[in-house]
Each structure stands twice: as structure tokens, then as C-alpha cells.
Amino acid sequence: MTDMNLDEFRTEVRGWLAENCPEEMRTPVEGDQDVCWGGRNFEFQSEAQKVWLERMAAKGWTVPTWPTEYGGAGLSRAEEKVLLSEMRKINARSPLTSFGIWMLGPALLKFGNDEQKAEHLPKIARGEIRWCQGYSEPNAGSDLASLATKAEDKGDHWIVNGQKVWTSYADKADWIFCLVRTDNTKGKHYGISFVLFDMETPGVEARPIKLISGRSPFCETFFEDVKVPKENLVGEENKGWTIAKYLLTHEREGIGAAAPMRPIHEVAAMSLGLDESDRLADPMLRTKIAEAEIDDWAFGLTMARKLAESKAGQSMGADSSMLKYYGTELNKRKFELMMDAAGHDGLEWESERSRDGKLARSWLRTKANSIEGGTSEIQLNIISKHILELPGA
Amino acid sequence: MALVLNEDEVMLRDTAEGFFAEKAPVKALRTLRDTNDETGFDRALWSEMADMGFAGIAIGEDHGGVDMGFQAAGLLAEQMGKNLTASPFLSTAILAATALREAGSDAQKSEWLPKIASGETVMAVALDEGPKHNPAGIETTAEKSGNGFKLNGAKAMVVDGHVADQLIVAAKTDDGLAFFLVDPKAKGVEIERTIMVDAHNAARIDLNDVEVDGDALIGETNAEDALHKMLAAGRGIVAAELLGAGSEAFRSTVEYIKERKQFGVPVGSFQALQHRSSHLYSELEIARSAVLGALTALDAGDENANRYCSMAKAKLGEVAKLAALEGVQMHGGVGMTDEYDIGLFLKRVRVLQELLGDAAYHQNDYAKANKF
Numbered sequence: 001m002t003d004m005n006l007d008e009f010r011t012e013v014r015g016w017l018a019e020n021c022p023e024e025m026r027t028p029v030e031g032d033q034d035v036c037w038g039g040r041n042f043e044f045q046s047e048a049q050k051v052w053l054e055r056m057a058a059k060g061w062t063v064p065t066w067p068t069e070y071g072g073a074g075l076s077r078a079e080e081k082v083l084l085s086e087m088r089k090i091n092a093r094s095p096l097t098s099f100g101i102w103m104l105g106p107a108l109l110k111f112g113n114d115e116q117k118a119e120h121l122p123k124i125a126r127g128e129i130r131w132c133q134g135y136s137e138p139n140a141g142s143d144l145a146s147l148a149t150k151a152e153d154k155g156d157h158w159i160v161n162g163q164k165v166w167t168s169y170a171d172k173a174d175w176i177f178c179l180v181r182t183d184n185t186k187g188k189h190y191g192i193s194f195v196l197f198d199m200e201t202p203g204v205e206a207r208p209i210k211l212i213s214g215r216s217p218f219c220e221t222f223f224e225d226v227k228v229p230k231e232n233l234v235g236e237e238n239k240g241w242t243i244a245k246y247l248l249t250h251e252r253e254g255i256g257a258a259a260p261m262r263p264i265h266e267v268a269a270m271s272l273g274l275d276e277s278d279r280l281a282d283p284m285l286r287t288k289i290a291e292a293e294i295d296d297w298a299f300g301l302t303m304a305r306k307l308a309e310s311k312a313g314q315s316m317g318a319d320s321s322m323l324k325y326y327g328t329e330l331n332k333r334k335f336e337l338m339m340d341a342a343g344h345d346g347l348e349w350e351s352e353r354s355r356d357g358k359l360a361r362s363w364l365r366t367k368a369n370s371i372e373g374g375t376s377e378i379q380l381n382i383i384s385k386h387i388l389e390l391p392g393a
Numbered sequence: 394m395a396l397v398l399n400e401d402e403v404m405l406r407d408t409a410e411g412f413f414a415e416k417a418p419v420k421a422l423r424t425l426r427d428t429n430d431e432t433g434f435d436r437a438l439w440s441e442m443a444d445m446g447f448a449g450i451a452i453g454e455d456h457g458g459v460d461m462g463f464q465a466a467g468l469l470a471e472q473m474g475k476n477l478t479a480s481p482f483l484s485t486a487i488l489a490a491t492a493l494r495e496a497g498s499d500a501q502k503s504e505w506l507p508k509i510a511s512g513e514t515v516m517a518v519a520l521d522e523g524p525k526h527n528p529a530g531i532e533t534t535a536e537k538s539g540n541g542f543k544l545n546g547a548k549a550m551v552v553d554g555h556v557a558d559q560l561i562v563a564a565k566t567d568d569g570l571a572f573f574l575v576d577p578k579a580k581g582v583e584i585e586r587t588i589m590v591d592a593h594n595a596a597r598i599d600l601n602d603v604e605v606d607g608d609a610l611i612g613e614t615n616a617e618d619a620l621h622k623m624l625a626a627g628r629g630i631v632a633a634e635l636l637g638a639g640s641e642a643f644r645s646t647v648e649y650i651k652e653r654k655q656f657g658v659p660v661g662s663f664q665a666l667q668h669r670s671s672h673l674y675s676e677l678e679i680a681r682s683a684v685l686g687a688l689t690a691l692d693a694g695d696e697n698a699n700r701y702c703s704m705a706k707a708k709l710g711e712v713a714k715l716a717a718l719e720g721v722q723m724h725g726g727v728g729m730t731d732e733y734d735i736g737l738f739l740k741r742v743r744v745l746q747e748l749l750g751d752a753a754y755h756q757n758d759y760a761k762a763n764k765f
């Protein structure tokens with residue numbers, strides 16, 4: 001697309017957003033309660049949130065780069081960038097956030113058959129079905145391929161038995177994309193199958209786990225004689241590992257990109273004050289904040305650069321591990337500095353002043369960034385193997 | 394912002410890659426060093442670089458340059474960093490050219506810029522004075538004297554100062570900092586070549602009652618905007634050179650640990666080295682974006698461009714240092730020998746890190762600019 005066409009597109013987007021984005025949807029997202037996840041049982045926070053989702057979905061702009069036939073708008077990366085930048089300008093919230101958009105969608109677009117795409121993608125785009133990710137098991141974390149949840153062949157369906165763990169939002173999700181073992185005779189990477197099923201199927205049970213942040217966003221998920229029809233298999237039987245890995249690269253790109261937050265130096269200056277020469281009262285912290293904010297700037301540029309280098313809808317391969325590693329470690333560093341800056345005030349857990357320990361809970365949540373989606377150590381292993389090609393990695 | 398190179402830039406990069414690898418590889422620096430070369434760089438190389446358009450990369454076409462901008466200049470600097478190339482590119486084609494272009498009168502630009510672009514004139518900018526980069530602390534003075542000025546002060550770390558055909562001296566006037574063209578042979582100018590740890594050029598220059606004409610003043614008696622632009626360009630380009638040096642130190646180290654065997658296996662198979670290598674890979678990718686972001690902003694006239702160049706210099710100072718340190722460490726004992734190139738990278742990076750402000754300088758500057 002030429003620059004001129006892009007300019008026209010920008011004008012069009014700006015006009016449409018001005019008219020269609022409700023005022024309430026132009027305020028910062030303060031926490032999970034402000035996020036629209038969609039799904040069968042989703043309770044909209046407000047009429048505005050519902051209207052905003054409907055209008056954006058009608059334009060195909062909840063999933064701008066997906067093909068129009070599957071609920072997208074078929075935009076190029078450049079056009080998507082224009083849309084996102086115009087949304088940012090008016091502080092428009094994301095109309096819909098979901099594992100369907102972020103993880104399953106790209107995998108289905110690449111590996112799903114026509115029926116599966118037609119069945120699932122539009123419902124993801126419209127926010128009708130909410131998905132969760134059934135990967136990790138108690139004995140298959142970093143070594144995901146050793147997973148043991150068993151799927152027994154019964155002709156036109158499988159019977160699934162086993163346990164998943166750390167399944168984010170399993171108690172709120174409608175469907176699950178799940179890795180199951182359909183063969184255990186030929187090494188651990190072979191014999192994994194990628195299946196989809198409804199969380200309301202008899203035999204599925206999700207039990208929330210309480211985290212150090214005090215919240216329970218994820219569950220242990222148990223499967224007892226769960227019946228999964230064969231048409232719910234994505235790709236080939238026993239060859240789900242390729243799909244699983246492809247999906248992970250998308251997951252990683254998403255985790256690396258931390259939500260925008262108030263500059264640390266502003267928080268620190270308010271909390272600690274400045275000395276006679278207008279420097280932050282804590283000189284050691286001052287340097288660390290400067291360093292982290294410079295890294296943050298350069299990291300943002302790197303995200304943009306890697307996106308620009310990869311084509312629309314395609315994964316950036318092993319570089320997603322680099323972004324995931326760097327982004328999550330940086331995010332943890334930033335929150336440590338936020339806690340340093342807030343001092344005693346940041347330690348309050350239940351007061352109204354601290355909005356129920358918002359900072360402390362967010363700080364704790366960031367510790368999971370370098371664990372979920374594959375730990376930092378695993379990302380470093382992937383870089384060593386696939387990018388640096390070091391022996392034995 | 395163009396974070397991905399366009400076709401012209403890719404072509405320039407490929408040309409530069411071949412050019413410097415062939416004409417000015419690390420071996421050439423060793424020869425200059427081991428023969429105690431008086432110039433400290435190869436004049437024939439500089440004239441070839443001028444023929445290629447490299448000397449006029451940041452000079453307008455009306456003054457004989459190719460005007461490709463700082464992003465392009467950065468691509469050249471990156472290759473020079475990779476090969477540890479000695480040349481007056483930074484002193485003349487970037488610092489002097491930018492000072493003249495930004496502050497000079499039409500007559501001064503017409504006189505000097507074509508001579509820079511053609512490789513005829515080597516220039517050195519005399520800026521810093523103390524042990525650390527500190528443009529705000531310049532004490533050299535330029536007093537009105539007759540029709541001209543009288544300069545007094547002592548400069549240090551003047552890159553290419555001992556071979557320059559012309560000096561550009563930054564000095565304080567009643568109105569602010571200004572630039573003066575000074576003939577290195579003028580009375581009262583004393584130049585001492587200082588052979589540095591990295592075998593590249595620098596000099597100390599004393600100015601004792603040096604008399605210059607009125608037209609030696611480049612532009613106005615307050616040239617601080619031009620000074621800041623020159624510093625930004627210099628920092629961005631040094632950052633690009635650091636990127637080249639750091640990336641090459643890293644590349645050769647990864648190659649080494651794939652080959653070197655201990656305990657019956659390549660040492661690169663030990664996770665302790667793998668994780669540090671992967672971390673360094675990530676840092677270098679982030680650093681590359683910082684350089685690209687800063688230099689494209691400079692070319693685009695972005696209002697924050699000077700700030701970004703300073704941020705890039707901070708980031709590259711740290712990352713290239715890490716690459717050099719890890720390089721020596723992962724080479725084991727041979728990393729300490731003069732025979733292996735990795736030590737030369739360690740030395741060059743140390744110098745580039747200091748030049749135009751180290752990471753701490755720029756972090757402090759960032760904090761000041763953001764009011765904390």
C-alpha cells in the first residue's frame with residue numbers, strides 16, 4: 001500500500017473512531033476488571049463496553065489482519081499500525097482481549113481446516129467464545145513434550161483422561177485448546193495431538209489456584225473420561241507438537257509486550273522528591289531508573305522493528321524468544337524500581353489508599369512473566385539452539 | 394520511523410561491508426600500530442573512502458557531498474567498528490562537517506565542505522578538556538582581540554588532532570560557546586600526539602594566546618544549537634561504531650566457543666556460556682534498534698533526536714562493553730594474548746565508550762532532561 005493510501009486510511013479511521021468509540025472506552029485500563037474478555041458468560045462492565053465490542057467487531061477491527069471471511073478486516077501490517085496508532089491517540093481501549101485472538105487464531109489460520117476456521121474464528125473475532133490453554137501438566141512444565149494427558153482412540157472420538165495445571169482462566173473459559181497424548185511408543189515429541197473441546201463437556205473440572213498476588217486467575221484442570229469428537233483435531237494426529245510450538249511463538253510475542261504504564265521517574269519524583277539541584281533524592285535509584293527507561297525505549301523500538309521485519313500474520317520465529325526473554329525481564333526490573341520508588345506506601349495490601357495493594361499485586365504478578373509461556377531459561381536455550389546454533393543446545 | 398533498511402541503505406551496507414573487510418581489516422590496524430605509523434591511519438585509504446562518497450556522506454550535494462544522511466553514515470561506522478578501521482571519518486566527515494554545516498556562514502561552508510568531501514582536508518574538533526567528556530564545562534576562552542579573537546586553553550582527547558590540516562576549537566565567548574577555525578601551525582598552538590590504548594589517534598592541544606581573524610569564527614559567537622547537533626551526530630555515529638565492534642566481538646566469540654574443545658566437547662555446549670551468549674545476543678538486538686532509532690530520528694529532524702542519540706550512546710556503551718568483556722572471558726587464556734583480535738576489540742570499545750560521554754554521563758543527562 002502506498003503512503004498516500006495509508007494517509008487516506010488514517011483519515012477514515014480517525015473519523016470513524018471519533019464517532020464510534022464511546023467516551024467511557026477512552027479511559028485507561030486499571031486492571032483485569034476493565035478488560036473485555038468476551039465469552040458466553042461474560043458480564044459486560046457497562047453498556048459502553050458492549051457497544052464498543054459490537055461496533056469494532058462489525059468492522060473486523062477486533063482482529064484487523066485476519067481475512068474478512070473469518071471476521072477480520074484483511075488489513076496489512078502497515079494499516080494495522082495506523083489503526084492502533086489512531087486508537088492510542090484517543091486512548092481507546094482494546095475492544096476485546098483473548099487467548100483466541102492472541103494464540104489460537106494464528107494457529108488455526110495456519111493449521112486448521114476450512115470447517116474449523118469457519119466454525120471458530122468468527123466467534124473469536126466477535127468475542128462470543130472464550131478460550132483457555134491446556135498445555136502444562138504437573139510433570140510437564142519446561143519439558144512440555146513429556147506431557148501425559150491420555151487420549152484413547154474410540155473410533156469417531158477419543159476419551160481423554162489426565163490433568164492440566166496453571167490453566168489461566170479455565171474456570172471462565174468456554175472452550176480449551178489442549179495438548180493430549182495419542183501415542184507413547186515413539187519418543188516424546190511424536191504422539192502429541194492438538195485438540196479443541198468445550199469446557200462444558202461432562203468430566204471437565206477446573207479448580208482455581210490462589211497465587212502470591214492473592215488472586216486466582218488460573219486453575220488445575222481435571223479430565224475424567226471426557227469425550228472429544230475426532231473432527232476437533234487440528235492438523236494431523238500425533239503431529240501436534242509443531243502446532244503447539246507455533247502457537248507458543250505467538251504467545252511469547254504477546255507476553256514480551258508489557259502494558260504501557262506511567263513513567264517510573266514520575267512516580268519516583270512524586271514519592272521521593274527532588275534535592276536542591278533538582279535531582280531525585282535517591283541518587284542510586286535515579287541512575288537505575290534512567291537505565292531502565294532507556295532500555296524500555298530501545299526495547300519498544302525492537303518490538304516495532306521485529307514486527308516490521310516479519311510479514312503480516314506470520315510469526316517471527318526464534319526472535320520471539322528474544323523479545324519474550326528481554327521484555328519480561330525488563331518488566332520485572334521496572335516493577336522492582338516502582339516498588340523501590342513507592343517505599344512503605346507500596347507495601348500496603350488492603351487499604352483504600354493503595355487501592356487494595358494495586359502496585360504490590362501488580363509487582364507480584366510480573367514475577368510470572370518470566371515463567372509463563374516458557375521460562376527465561378528456556379528462551380535462552382531456544383536462542384542458543386536456533387539462532388546461535390551452539391552445539392548441544 | 395524506518396527501522397528497517399531501505400534498498401539504497403542495504404546496497405550501501407553491502408558495499409561498505411566488502412570495502413572495509415578488504416581495504417581496512419583488523420590486520421591493517423595492527424600494521425599501523427606495529428610500524429609506529431606517523432599518521433595513524435592510511436591516507437590512501439581515506440582518499441579511496443572519499444572517492445566512494447564516504448567522506449561526504451553527511452555533506453550536501455551543493456558542497457560536493459552525497460548527502461545520504463546519518464542513518465547511512467551509521468552503516469559505514471558500523472563496518473568500521475567491525476574492522477577496527479582507523480580513519481578520520483568521525484573527526485572530519487561527521488564532527489567537523491556537522492559543525493560547519495550547522496554553524497558556518499555560506500562562505501565557510503563553500504570553502505571547507507567540498508574539501509572535506511573530496512578527502513583533501515582532514516579536520517579535528519577540539520572539544521573536551523578534562524578526564525571526562527563535559528561540554529558544559531569547557532573553559533577554553535575566546536576573547537575579542539583587534540578584528541579577531543585570542544584563544545587560551547588546553548584540550549584533550551582531540552581525535553586526529555596531530556594530523557589535522559585544520560582544527561575546529563570550541564571556546565567560550567561572552568555570548569556562549571562558539572567554534573573557531575584554527576591553523577594547527579599558528580603561533581601558540583602546541584600539539585602532542587597521545588598514543589592511545591586502542592592504537593587509534595588522539596592528541597592534547599594547548600592554546601596559548603592564539604590569535605585568529607574574525608572570519609575564523611564559525612557562524613556566531615553563540616553556536617550552542619550547532620554544538621548540540623554536532624554532539625548528537627557524533628554520539629549516534631560512535632554508537633553505530635560500538636554496535637559494529639560489539640557485534641563482531643560477539644560473532645567471533647560464538648565462533649570460537651563452537652570450535653574450542655575441553656572436557657571432550659566444545660565449550661560452547663556448556664549452558665553457562667550458552668545463556669550468557671543468548672543474553673548478549675538479546676542485548677545486541679536491543680542496541681541495534683537504539684542506533685537505528687536515534688539516527689533515523691536525526692535524519693527526520695525529530696525534535697527528540699538529540700535526546701535519542703544520547704540514549705543510544707548510553708545503551709551502546711554498556712552493551713559493547715559487555716560483548717568485549719564476555720569475549721575475552723570466553724576465549725579463556727588466548728583472550729589475553731596479543732595474537733588474538735578479541736583484545737583489540739576490548740581496547741577499542743573502551744575508547745569509544747569514553748568518547749562523547751560514557752553511559753553514566755548520558756544516563757545522568759537523560760534524568761536531567763526528564764526532571765528527576
Ligand SMILES: Cc1cc2nc3c(=O)[nH]c(=O)nc-3n(C[C@H](O)[C@H](O)[C@H](O)COP(=O)(O)OP(=O)(O)OC[C@H]3O[C@@H](n4cnc5c(N)ncnc54)[C@H](O)[C@@H]3O)c2cc1C
Pocket residue numbers: 132133134135136137138140141142143165166167168169218368371372373374375376377378381
Ligand atoms: C501466571 C501463569 C500463567 C500460566 N498460564 C498457563 C496456561 O494458561 N496454560 C498452560 O498450559 N500453562 C500456563 N502456565 C504454565 C507455564 O507455562 C509453566 O509454569 C512454565 O512452562 C514452567 O514450567 P514449570 O512451572 O513446571 O517449571 P519447571 O519446568 O519445573 O522449571 C523450574 C525451574 O527450572 C528451570 N529449568 C527447567 N528446565 C530447564 C533447562 N532445560 N535449562 C535450564 N533451566 C531449566 C526453569 O527455568 C525454572 O526456573 C502459566 C504459568 C504462570 C506462572
Ligand SMILES: Cc1cc2nc3c(=O)[nH]c(=O)nc-3n(C[C@H](O)[C@H](O)[C@H](O)COP(=O)(O)OP(=O)(O)OC[C@H]3O[C@@H](n4cnc5c(N)ncnc54)[C@H](O)[C@@H]3O)c2cc1C
Pocket residue numbers: 653654655656660663665666722723724725726727729
Ligand atoms: C595471564 C595468565 C597467566 C597464566 N599462568 C599460568 C601458569 O603460570 N601456569 C599454567 O599452567 N597456566 C597458566 N595460565 C593458564 C590458565 O590456567 C588457563 O588459561 C585457564 O585454566 C583456562 O584454560 P584455557 O585458557 O584453555 O580456556 P578454556 O578452558 O578453553 O576456556 C574457554 C572458556 O570456556 C569456559 N569453560 C571451559 N570449561 C567449562 C565448563 N565445564 N563449564 C563452563 N564453562 C567452561 C571457560 O570458563 C572459558 O570462558 C595462565 C593464563 C593466563 C591468562
